[in-house]
Every structure is written in C-alpha cells, then in structure tokens.
Amino acid sequence: xxxxxxxxxxxxxxxxxxxxxxxxxxxxxxxxxxxxxxxxxxxxxxxxxxxxxxxxxxxxxxxxxxxxxxxxxxxxxxxxxxxxxxxxxxxxxxxxxxxxxxxxxxxxxxxxxxxxxxxxxxxxxxxxxxxxxxxxxxxxxxxxxxxxxxxxxxxxxxxxxxxxxxxxxxxxxxxxxxxxxxxxxxxxxxxxxxxxxxxxxxxxxxxxxxxxxxxxxxxxxxxxxxxxxxxxxxxxxxxxxxxxxxxxxxxxxxxxxxxxxxxxxxxxxxxxxxxxxxxxxxxxxxxxxxxxxxxxxxxxxxxxxxxxxxxxxxxxxxxxxxxxxxxxxxx
Numbered sequence: 001x002x003x004x005x006x007x008x009x010x011x012x013x014x015x016x017x018x019x020x021x022x023x024x025x026x027x028x029x030x031x032x033x034x035x036x037x038x039x040x041x042x043x044x045x046x047x048x049x050x051x052x053x054x055x056x057x058x059x060x061x062x063x064x065x066x067x068x069x070x071x072x073x074x075x076x077x078x079x080x081x082x083x084x085x086x087x088x089x090x091x092x093x094x095x096x097x098x099x100x101x102x103x104x105x106x107x108x109x110x111x112x113x114x115x116x117x118x119x120x121x122x123x124x125x126x127x128x129x130x131x132x133x134x135x136x137x138x139x140x141x142x143x144x145x146x147x148x149x150x151x152x153x154x155x156x157x158x159x160x161x162x163x164x165x166x167x168x169x170x171x172x173x174x175x176x177x178x179x180x181x182x183x184x185x186x187x188x189x190x191x192x193x194x195x196x197x198x199x200x201x202x203x204x205x206x207x208x209x210x211x212x213x214x215x216x217x218x219x220x221x222x223x224x225x226x227x228x229x230x231x232x233x234x235x236x237x238x239x240x241x242x243x244x245x246x247x248x249x250x251x252x253x254x255x256x257x258x259x260x261x262x263x264x265x266x267x268x269x270x271x272x273x274x275x276x277x278x279x280x281x282x283x284x285x286x287x288x289x290x291x292x293x294x295x296x297x298x299x300x301x302x303x304x305x306x307x308x309x310x311x312x313x314x315x316x317x318x319x320x321x322x323x324x325x326x327x328x329x330x331x
Contacts, residue, residue: 003080004109006052006065014066018057018174025053047105054110061114063168063178064090068113082112085220091146091165091181093204141204141213145196149222150187152229155282156257158189163217185217190283193229195219227256232288234281235274237295245269245296255280255290269294 007014010024032039032046039045055061064087106115146165154161167179183202191197196216203213221229227236238253248267254260255277263275274291281288301307 001080001108001112003069003078004048004052004107005069006055009048009052010056012056015175016056018170020174021053021056025049025057048107051106051110054106055114059168059170059176060090060092062176063166064092065113066176067166080109084223085147085149087113088147088149088220089164089166091144091167091215093142093144138208138210139206140210141206143213143216144203145216145218147218147220148185148197149220150191152221152224152227152234152256153258154187155191155221155229156189158191159187161185161187183215187219191219192232192282193219193221229282229288232282232284232286233291234288235291235293238275238292239295239297240265240269242296242298245294253292263292265294269296 007016010021010028012020012024016024028049029046031037032042032049034043034046037046055065067090068082068086146163148161148163150159150161161184162182163185164180164182167181169177169179171177183199185197185199187197196218199215199217201212202215205212225237227234229235234256236253236256238251240251244251244265246267246269248265248269250262250264252260252262257280261277261280263277265275266273273294275294277290277292279287280290299306301310
C-alpha cells in the first residue's frame with residue numbers, strides 16, 4: 001500500500017490553515033468534478049481530492065495523520081504499512097464523513113487509517129441527538145471515541161488506568177492546535193480486543209443544558225512476543241530444550257494471569273504442536289482457553305565441554321539427516 005500525501009494532493013503546505021485547505025479543495029473540485037470536468041481521470045482524481053479534504057478539514061483526523069506522516073516513507077510508490085495500533089490515544093468525534101461520498105469511495109490507505117474508527121462509530125448509539133424532551137436549542141453532545149492499548153494481563157485481572165488522550169481543534173485563525181487530556185478509566189476483568197468501554201459524559205459538551213456525549217474506548221492489546229489473544233482464547237509461545245522436546249517431561253510455565261503452572265510435554269515434539277490448558281484464557285462466564293505453542297531452541301556451545309557434547313550427539317545419531325524431506329532419521 002502506498003502512503004498518500006494529502007497535503008500534496010490538495011497542493012497546500014503542511015501548516016496550512018483551514019481557509020487555505022477549503023480554498024484549495026473548492027478549486028480542485030471545480031476542476032475535477034465529473035459533471036463538469038473533461039479530464040479522463042476526473043472521477044478518480046475527485047475521489048482522491050475528497051479523501052484528502054475529509055482528513056485535512058477534520059482537526060482530529062489531521063492531527064493523527066500528521067503524527068503518522070512523520071514516520072512515513074518519503075519515496076513515491078514505496079510500500080507503507082501503519083504500525084500496529086498507530087492511532088491509539090487519539091480522540092475522535094463521530095462527525096459526518098465527506099459530503100457526497102460513501103465508504104466505497106475511500107482508498108485502502110484511508111480504510112487502514114480510519115476505517116476501524118468508522119466501525120467503532122457505527123457500533124455506538126448516535127451521538128449529537130437532541131436530548132429527550134428538550135427544546136430545539138438543546139442538543140446532546142457528540143459521542144467521542146479513542147483506541148487504547150492495554151496489556152493482555154489487564155484482561156485477566158481488570159485495572160485502573162490513567163489515560164492520556166490526544167485531540168485537536170482549530171483556533172480563531174483556522175490553525176491546528178493540538179490538545180491532550182487525562183482521565184481515569186476502569187478496565188473490566190474479561191475485556192476483549194475490539195470491545196468498547198463506555199465512559200458516560202466524557203464526550204463532547206451538550207448545548208443549552210443538554211447532557212454531554214459519551215466517550216467510547218476501543219480496547220486493543222499491546223503487541224507482545226510472549227502471547228496473543230484471539231477472541232477469548234490466548235496463544236502463548238513456549239520454548240523447549242532439545243531433550244525436553246524429544247523425551248517429553250514436566251516443565252513450568254508462567255501464564256498471562258501471572259501464575260506458574262506445571263504442564264507435561266509429550267515426547268517426540270513436532271512442528272505446530274500445541275498444548276491446551278482449558279479455561280485459562282480470558283475470563284468470562286465461559287472462559288477462553290490457553291494454547292501453548294511449542295518451539296525448540298538450541299543451546300549455544302561456548303565451552304569445550306559443550307562443543308564435545310554436540311560432537312557426541314552427532315556420533316549417537318550417525319544416520320540422522322536434517323535435510324531429509326521428511327525431517328526424520330534416515331539418509
């Protein structure tokens with residue numbers, strides 16, 4: 001996927017104000033609108049311009065995009081993938097999208113960046129709705145949403161977390177002003193990736209005395225080389241010594257809930273083997289399972305005695321050929 005330079009698409013500087021962005025958008029819209037343009041690629045160019053305007057005219061999306069752009073490749077056509085959870089901690093309002101556009105007109109690049117946020121919005125109840133029984137001057141505040149990164153262990157025990165959320169607004173001159181706020185959040189035990197935690201009244205302010213909107217926190221787990229979650233099941237990598245893998249036996253494993261358990265490894269390890277620990281995944285009324293994915297590590301031979309041990313091993317298995325197609329003994 002190629003990185004899209006929205007500033008270049010609109011032909012504006014990176015410190016352009018809101019008025020300059022709007023002016024550039026209108027100029028390009030007159031040039032490429034399919035109803036009036038004679039350009040062969042007018043429809044594609046107009047979609048690209050609309051997409052750029054959608055991001056750069058929204059202070060919150062623009063702030064998040066700018067943070068990502070500092071890490072983006074500078075060579076045109078170079079492949080780009082956003083880092084995992086790149087937008088965690090950025091707060092977004094659930095405002096409307098680009099006028100006249102539907103989700104099918106956004107590029108893969110846009111979907112990778114902001115598609116998850118759009119899905120989170122649709123999972124919420126509608127923000128900004130008029131308060132029940134309120135007059136026309138009263139309007140409930142908009143719901144906000146943000147992604148948060150948690151340790152997987154938080155799902156096992158629950159937690160209290162101080163969160164720092166990054167947002168943005170335009171000042172009176174239309175310049176982008178970055179903001180941040182801190183709040184306390186209770187992480188419930190058993191939370192899963194993709195789950196929305198609702199903080200009542202932490203969204204946008206209401207008008208005319210109407211209540212504030214809510215803040216929805218989308219849970220994501222920090223990448224961790226030790227384990228990963230798939231729904232409520234957890235997969236943990238466990239490394240075996242060669243003799244443990246071949247002969248089997250009891251080993252101790254520290255699990256994501258912080259406890260140490262003893263498990264029995266069957267003899268004759270094979271690639272892809274897993275051990276299932278029932279109901280040791282993410283807690284719930286029906287807990288997930290914990291799957292231990294077994295791997296083998298070879299110890300380094302750094303002393304003469306260790307090197308001799310490897311030579312003795314080779315002598316003990318004269319017929320073993322690791323390059324045999326079956327991966328078993330035999331020439």
